[in-house]
Amino acid sequence: MALDPATIRRIARLARIRVGDAEVARLQAELNGIMGWIEQLNEVDVSGVAPLTGAAQMALKMREDVVTEGGDPAPILANAPARSGDYFTVPKVVE
Amino acid sequence: MSLLDLTIAGAAAGLRARDFTAAALTQAHLDAIETLNPKLNAFVTVTPDLARTQAAAADAALARGEAGPLAGIPLAIKDLFCTEGVRTTAGSRILGNFVPPYESTITAQLRRDGAVFLGKANMDEFAMGSSNMTSAWGAVENPWRRRQDRDAALVPGGSSGGSASAVAARMALGATGTDTGGSIRQPASFCGIAGMKPTYGRCSRWGVVAFASSLDQAGPFARSVEDCAILLRSMAGHDPKDSTSADRPVPDFAAACARGVRSLRIGVPREYRVDGMAGEIDALWAQGVAWLRDAGAEIVEVSLPHTKYALATYYIVAPAEASSNLARYDGVRFGLRADGADLTELYERTRAEGFGDEVKRRVLIGTYVLSAGYYDAYYLRAQKIRALILRDFTDAFSKCDALLTPATPTAAFAQGDRMDDPVTMYLNDVFTVPANMAGIPGMSVPAGLDAQGLPLGLQVLGRPFDEEGVFAVAAAIERAAGFSERPALLAGADA
Amino acid sequence: MSYSVAGESGAWEVVIGLEVHAQIISAAKLFSGAATGFGAAPNSQVSFVDAGFPGMLPVINRECVAQAVRTGLGLAARINLVSRFDRKNYFYADLPAGYQISQYEQPIVGAGAVSIELADGTTKDIGVTRLHIEQDAGKSLHDQDPILSLIDLNRSGVALMEIVSEPDLRSPEEAGAYLRKLRSILRYLGTCDGNMEEGSLRADVNVSVRRPGETFRTRCEVKNVNSIRFVMQAIEAEARRQVTVWEEGNTVEQETRLYDPGRGATRSMRSKEDAHDYRYFPDPDLLPLVLDADWVEDLRAGLPELPDAKRARLMREHGLPAYDAGVLVAEQAIADFFETVARGRDAKLAANWMIGDFFAALNRTGTTIETSPVSADRLGALLDLIADGTINGRIAKEVLEAMVETGEAPAAIIEQRGLRQVTDTGAIDAAVASVLAANADKLAEYRSGKEKLFGFFVGQVMKAMAGKGNPALVNEALRRGLGAPGA
Ligand SMILES: [Mg+2]
C-alpha cells in the first residue's frame, strides 16, 4: 500500500508537522522506500503468536497515595516560552 | 604516561595513591577538550566550572578517605540525560534552550559516586541515527582516519557519537550513552572502544529523554571492558520512579571480567553471516571464535531464524513509540515555540522548525503505522515478530551461555556517505537491533583493524540480567586481541 | 407511559447512553505525587510528570486502583485481574504529553449494572458496559484574555473513572435517575464526591432517535454536561434536533456537540471538527496491571452497605413502605441520621417524623442533613417523650419548632414552657364541663344525632387545656359528659 500525497498530508497533520508541497514529494519517496522495505515482514508467519508489547517481563509496581511533588509553580513554568502570571498561554482556542 | 591515557581503574588507583589530584586529572581533560573539540564537535556543552567544583569535592573526599568509587573520574554525559541546571537538548533545535529543573537518576548516581562531569556529548537528534549526522549542532568526527585517506572525516557512528568520539580521542575517561537499536555498540565499534548496553530495566530511564520507551536503555562507554563494568555498577539499580526498572541487586560487574570463559558455551548464530558483509569482518569474527576456543570455551553453532526481520520490525516499533513520545514537544511548556495564528498553526510551525528531517521521517512513519486501518497490519504484526525474535534468543540460550557476533557490518564510513537513502543508513544496526527487541544485554569490544586501519568490534550478547557473563566473555576477547592501536586525532599526542 | 418525541410524521423513540467521568477520591494523582485538591493556585499542584517534561515517567497510585475496584464491585461488575494501559494520542493545549494514558482494550472493570426506579415505582436495570481508569486533562481558560487561552495543569493527571453505560436509557427522566443513582452509589462507596459543580462528575451523553421498532440510527455525543438538569435538557434538545433533521429528509452526522443551557440547544464542537484518529497503543512506560485476587476480596469485604441493600433492609426490618425507604437511603447522610433516630424506637414513627416535620424544618431554615440544627439523638429524644406520654403528638410539633429555633433539648423546652400533657382527670372533667356549659346549642344538636360534632368538642376541650390534654382521657371524659347521641 503506497503512500500518496494526500496520505502524507493527513499523517503530517495528525503529527502536527507543517509540510510544504516540495517536502510532500520528497517525503512520499522516502517513506514509500522505507515502507516498501518493511513489507518483507509479510513473509513471517505470525499465526498464533501473542504480541510482545515491551521488553520488561514483570508485574506493575504500585506506589502509595502520598503527596510528594508539586506545591511550587516556579520550576514548572521556568522554561515556558510564553506565560501570563502562573499560567501557560496559547492562542485563544474556540470550542 | 599521560593522564589522558589512563583507564578508569588506573585513574582511581592513582587518585587514591595521591599520584595526582582529581583537579589535575580534570584540568588535563578540560584542556584536551579545548584543543580537540573544535575539530571533533564531540561536546555540545562543556561545563568547566561544574567539573572543577566536582573535582575539588572529589579531592576533599579522597583526603577524608570517604571517596566514592568514581571520585574524580572525568566523564562525558550524552545530551539525552537531563542534568539539573545544565542545558539538555537531545541534539534537537526544539530543546535548544531547555534547562532541566531535575537530574536524571543515572547521572544522580554517578554524582553520588563522585564522578566529574566535563560536559554534554553531541548525539543524533533524539537518538535517531547511526552516524551522528542528524544532530542539530553539527556532525561529530570520528578521531580515526583511513591510512590511505587521512583527510576524509569519518563518522563516529550514532546515536551516541559524541560520547564515543570523546572517549576514543582521550577527551574523557568514560561516557554515558543510550542504546535503542545499537546507539552504544555501533559507535563503540566505529571508534575502537568498549560499549555496553545492559538488559532492559537494568538502568533507570527516569530523566533520560525518551526515544522508544520499550527499547531505550542507557549504558557506559570506556576504553576497557573493566572500565565499562565499573561505570555500569554506578549507573545500574532499581528506581521506583521507573515502572520498567528491574528490582534486582547490582552485582560487582568488574569482578566478572577476570572470570575467564573456561567451560562456557559460546553460541555462533549462523544468520549473522549476512551477504555483502566485508570479508575481513567475517575473518575477525572467526578470529574471535578461535580466541574464545583457545581460552577454554566450547563453541556451538546456534540459529536465530528471525534475525533478518529484526531491523524492519524495529522500524515499526521504534517510530511508533517515538511518534507518541515526541508529541510533548509542542512549544507550550518548554523548548522552541514558533508563532501561529491559532493553536494548530503554532504546533505545526513549532514542530516543523524544531525537528530535523530524520526525526520528521520517523514521527510520520510512527504516526502512519499506528493510524486507523494500519495498526494491525504494521504495529500489531511487528509486536508478534518481536515475540518470535525473543523466542529465538530464549531457545539459543538453552544451548549456550553467550553469543558472539560482529558488532557492525562495516567499519566507520565517511561523513556524507549513505545519506541519500535512509534504509542504507538503517542497515548499520542489523547486528545490534535484535538485542534491543529482546531486551538482552550486549557489548561491543574492539578486536582489530580493517585493511584501512579502522577499528572493528565484536559483539557479545548474553542472557537477560547476565551482564556478568557478557563482561567475562568480552574481557577474554579483549585480552586475546590485545588491541592497543590509537586513533589519528588524539588529545595530548604531540602532532 | 413511555417517552417519545412527537414529530410531524409521528412518534420517535430516544436512545441514550452515558459516559460518566468520575474523579477518583485520592490524595495524589494517578501517576504522580502531586496533590489533587480543588481550587488551588494555578499550576501549584503539578509535577514534571503531569506537565509532560522530557524523561518523566508514570508510576501508578495503588489507592486509585483500589477505588476503581471498589466501584466495580459496587456496580456488581466483573473485575479484570489483568488490565492494561494504552495511550490515546491527540494534541490539545491542556494535554501536556500529547497523549492521555487510558485503558482501551483491557479495562480494569467489565460488565455491571445500575438499577433505577421509574416514576411508576417499577425498577429498571441499566447495563454498565465497562469502567476504566484514565488521566484527567488540565484546564483551559478561554475567557480570561481577549486573544489567549490560559492553561492550568493542576487537574492534569488526576485519576478518573470512565463509566460507560449501555444504550439502555429511553428518556431524560431515566437518564436523570441513572445519574442520581450512580452518584449515590459512588458517594456511599467514597470513591467519588459526585460534585458536578466542581467537575468531579461529568457526563458525555450519546443520543440518537429512531422509529419504534427500528435498529439504532446515527448518534451524537454531547460532551461534558455538568449537571443532571442540563443532561436531561440536553437530551430533549438534541433529540428534537435530530428528529427535525431526519424529518427534513437529511441525515444526522455522527459528531461531538456541546449543550448551551442559555439557548437550550446543542451545537457542533469547533475544536473537535477534524476527525480524530487517536492511534491507541499499549503504553510502553507501564506494564500490565495485575491484581491479586486476595486483595480484591479484601476490598470487597470492606465495602459499605449500598443504597439498594439498605433500602431492602429498611423495608424488611422496619416494614417501611418502598417510597419512604427510597427517600431515606437516597443519601448516605440521611440514611445514617435515620438509623440513629430509629435505633431502639418505632421506626415507622421515626420515618414519618423525618420525612414530614423534620425535612420541612430543614427546608424552612435552609439547612441540610449535615448542618441540621437538630441532631439525630435530640430528634430521638423527642420521639421518646411522645412514647412515654410526656407530651402528645400535637405538642411535639410545637416542641420540634422550638428545638429548631433554640437548638435546645426537647425535655428542657417542655419544662420551660410547661408543655407536659395533663392526665389529671379532675382537670379534664372541669374543662369538659365548662365547654359543654358554653356550648349548650351544639350540645343539643349533638344529642339530637349530629355525631360529627364530637370532634368539635374535642377541639374545644384541647383549646381550653392549651393543647396539653391527654387525647385518650379527653375523649373518655367527653363521651361521659355528652352522653349517647340521639338519646
Ligand atoms: Mg467520551
Ligand SMILES: [Zn+2]
Ligand atoms: Zn474518558
